[in-house]
Amino acid sequence: xxxxxxxxxxxYFSIAIEEVVHTxxxxxxxxxxxxxxxxxxxxxxxxxxxxxxxxxxAILSITVSLESASILVSYMTGIPVDxxxxxxxxxxxxxxxxxxxxxxxxxxxxxxxxxxxxxxFAIYGRDYELVLKKNVSNLSKKYVSGDLExxxxxxxx
Amino acid sequence: MIKRIxxxxxxxxxxxxxxxxxxxxGYEVCGDAKNGKEGVELFNTLSPDLVFxxxxxxxMDGLEAAKNIKQTSPNARIIxxxxxxxxxxxxxxxxxxxxxxxxxxxxxxxxxxxxxxII
Amino acid sequence: xxxxxxxDSSIVRKIIRGAAEVLQYxxxxxxxxxxxxxxxxxxxxxxxxxxxxxxxxxxxxxxxLKKVKSHPDYKKIPVxxxxxxxxxxxxxxAIQAGASHYMTKPFSIEELIKRILExxxxxxx
Numbered sequence: 001x002x003x004x005x006x007x008x009x010x011x012y013f014s015i016a017i018e019e020v021v022h023t024x025x026x027x028x029x030x031x032x033x034x035x036x037x038x039x040x041x042x043x044x045x046x047x048x049x050x051x052x053x054x055x056x057x058a059i060l061s062i063t064v065s066l067e068s069a070s071i072l073v074s075y076m077t078g079i080p081v082d083x084x085x086x087x088x089x090x091x092x093x094x095x096x097x098x099x100x101x102x103x104x105x106x107x108x109x110x111x112x113x114x115x116x117x118x119x120x121f122a123i124y125g126r127d128y129e130l131v132l133k134k135n136v137s138n139l140s141k142k143y144v145s146g147d148l149e150x151x152x153x154x155x156x157x
Numbered sequence: 158m159i160k161r162i163x164x165x166x167x168x169x170x171x172x173x174x175x176x177x178x179x180x181x182x183g184y185e186v187c188g189d190a191k192n193g194k195e196g197v198e199l200f201n202t203l204s205p206d207l208v209f210x211x212x213x214x215x216x217m218d219g220l221e222a223a224k225n226i227k228q229t230s231p232n233a234r235i236i237x238x239x240x241x242x243x244x245x246x247x248x249x250x251x252x253x254x255x256x257x258x259x260x261x262x263x264x265x266x267x268x269x270x271x272x273x274x275i276i
Numbered sequence: 277x278x279x280x281x282x283x284d285s286s287i288v289r290k291i292i293r294g295a296a297e298v299l300q301y302x303x304x305x306x307x308x309x310x311x312x313x314x315x316x317x318x319x320x321x322x323x324x325x326x327x328x329x330x331x332x333x334x335x336x337x338x339x340x341l342k343k344v345k346s347h348p349d350y351k352k353i354p355v356x357x358x359x360x361x362x363x364x365x366x367x368x369x370a371i372q373a374g375a376s377h378y379m380t381k382p383f384s385i386e387e388l389i390k391r392i393l394e395x396x397x398x399x400x401x
Contacts (some may be wrong), residue, residue, distance in 0.1 A: 023382040024291075025167055027178030027261040070221040071262045077290040078385075079180065081264050091287040098285070099381045102360025106380075117360070119333070145241065146260060167297050169385055
């Protein structure tokens with residue numbers, strides 16, 4: 001089950017997201033000191049989401065601006081930003097959340113945390129935020145590299 | 158005037174990205190090297206107008222290769238490609254006369270911008 | 277000389293395309309097992325390697341793998357699984373069903389190129 005040992009969980013998901021971005025995009029991200037995982041402005045953004053079924057269900061999310069998504073996908077594929085189509089960005093963010101979940105799952109294999117992987121999906125829009133009711137537990141963090149920002153969150157249902 | 162560019166980086170993705178952006182902006186990529194040693198060799202045979210040099214590479218790293226090139230060609234134009242945590246290496250690069258760095262991740266705009274800084 | 281990439285993510289297929297280009301292979305793409313079978317019908321002779329994801333909608337990777345390995349014209353084509361699926365029992369399942377190599381995501385393009393060469397019998401193992 002996704003237990004209440006959040007430190008463990010956040011630690012391995014952090015390793016997973018850093019590893020995935022570094023391996024696939026070739027650059028490093030680090031955790032921001034900013035306590036909010038909301039992106040810094042109101043530009044259009046994409047969120048990649050995956051339901052992690054477990055005895056305590058959770059939703060994994062990563063949120064990036066279109067610009068950040070373009071950089072990530074450009075670096076993953078070697079295709080220059082101006083040659084990318086919007087679908088490439090959605091597919092890219094979806095695949096990133098897919099790999100992060102998969103990697104975290106293997107890193108957590110010897111712990112008490114176990115969860116399933118489901119089909120990831122994305123939502124896209126301008127100036128939205130993922131807002132939770134006060135008593136919903138969550139782990140959230142922002143990762144940065146230069147101008148790039150990735151809002152990362154796990155929300156327990 | 159910069160026309161012919163040599164790319165020295167061990168990542169095929171960076172090669173692709175740089176090549177496409179440079180070609181889209183009217184530059185010619187005259188050579189691709191996978192490590193510093195190849196980079197120095199290609200610099201000597203091709204005499205490019207500019208080199209994009211990655212830092213972390215097998216066999217010979219970018220700083221070593223840049224030093225090599227600057228020894229034989231002090232006026233060689235080199236743009237170093239850096240990643241997080243390369244600050245010390247960047248300081249050493251500045252000492253041998255390299256003053257333009259592109260930090261990963263860089264986009265097309267930053268590439269063109271760096272090129273415009275070269276006189 | 278062709279490689280077939282079977283993955284429902286267009287981005288993964290684009291990444292694989294980059295590797296194929298470096299190796300000067302043509303890449304054929306399918307987003308699920310059924311599409312891949314269609315492509316095999318007319319291209320099997322030229323396809324030297326299949327890169328296959330495990331989790332796909334419609335016909336999943338495992339079922340596609342079994343179909344390929346039981347087909348007289350396709351069974352000799354080496355198959356490498358390229359997938360986030362990392363549970364040992366599923367890796368064993370895939371190997372037993374005839375996959376000759378297995379690579380987990382995430383992967384660097386350098387690693388992908390190296391592994392493709394191994395599968396084609398042209399790399400050092």
